[in-house]
Amino acid sequence: MAKRKDLDPSTSSRALVGEELKHARERNGLSQTALGAILFVSGSYVGQMEAGIRRIRPEFGPQLDDALGTGDFFTRTTKSMAKSKYPDHFAEAVEAEAEATEIREYSPTLIPGLLQTEAYAKAVFRAYNPLASDASIEEDVALRLERAQILDNPTTPVLWVILDEAVLRRPVGGPAVMAENLFHVAKLAQEHRIILQILPFSVGAHPSMEGSLKLMAFEDAPPLSFAEAPGMGRLLDDPAKVNQHAMLFSLLSASALSPQDSLALIESVAEDYAHEEQH
Template sequence: MANGSRQAAWEFFGQELKRRREDAGLTQVELGIRVFVSGGYIGQFEQAIRKPQLDVAQRIDDVLQSDGIFERMWRSLIDDHRYAEYFAAAAELEATATEICEFAPALVPGLLQTAAYAREITLSMNRFAEDQYIEEKVSGRLERAQILQGATRPVYWVIMHENVLRIPVGGPAVMAQQLEHIVALAQRRVVVIQVLPYAAGAYALMNGMLVLMQFEDAPPTAYTEAVYSGNLLDDPAVVHRSRAAYDQLRAAALSPEVSLTLVESAAEDYRRCASTT
């Protein structure tokens, strides 16, 4: 589904939610209390500013006795086979963010991946998958990166652990191309890169993968990911603590200038290795 038609579908979701809520004689605050979110969130759902999580859509169905329509619409809109099921909702939010701050403990973030690097990662986790499946996942990852193009792109700040530079995904040629791609994006000021070096010690253990997203007309959100699972976090206290943890990582990381030099050096090492094999 194209972005325009998907947004139109979310707007229909919001219109239907508003109609059924009003038919039930409930205010946004009253419905919010019953489904355990704020009245402001209900308003943002109705305006298609924010997308509800699945459990919220299910509770809305229960309260409004809507025979599962909001769960079915949610599943239809979020069910994007380009992404893992647990990440699809985060991808929807990512596309509307005005600022994205990410900590990558082991792998290059998806928004920065080249096709060859993305393919190696996808293959490593899906050894028995068909080629069509692999290419669909790679294509989806490259399409996500389109949000970094143009004047409306988000402010994007990435802290990568030094692991990201040293784990040879796909071999020297793939790594050289991948790191050169990151350098090019940083030089074009599309992204700010910092490297958290091994010397930072325990700071590297503070978090797993973490993404913080800011929006123009919606509260900030955090996303964390573990093995075959992901969590969108929008509780203000949790997001605040996640931001504080990210700030500590940023303070412990190398400066953007020194980080870029380190990435360039690693790319050169991989390129030399590739040329001798």
């Protein structure tokens, strides 16, 4: 079960509400598993809410108030907390990402959002939604760059990224955009801010051919896995599923190039794009 360290005045409202949930649950003599049964979620899910990693969904508010005798506290607060700058399917993942101490990600098709440059992100969003206004695209790009600010911390989170070679070879936005973004990723690896591996085409079949992987670990709560598809996504807290995804990531890492060879490859491909742009 999740444990939470003492909160300081700067703690986010989500974490403060999570602390209130923990106090109310313990006051009523309920375990996380017992409260989860009332909400039809796992005990780990309750632990994530108490730790402020997952928001308490609005539909849980009335159930919590009934079960914990808290009047309409959770009904009111969950409604106000439901607003997010991000799409509903992605909001929880972004919030969890910001709290993670370690993120492990395998990307088969594009440079992950945390590593994207402005020009690359703009090309991706325009491809997603060719009919969107320029203002809408600019807003999406700004949010993506805002997410990447978690890398401003020199040590946390630990970010371990495995990129399929296809990510390097698909010229998103054209040669200049690709060169810029690949050099950016290489710089982060050179500065030891990220662990970078490339899964080469020569590997052939591999354990995650069906899609991407994203695993997040936390200091005081169970780990999560994020499953994503176009226009939808889901945080997974089932220990068996999270462990399965962790095993897949380990197998991918074992098949991928070493960090040193990966850096050499990404720099070489970036140089090729830069040369192509010049000529």
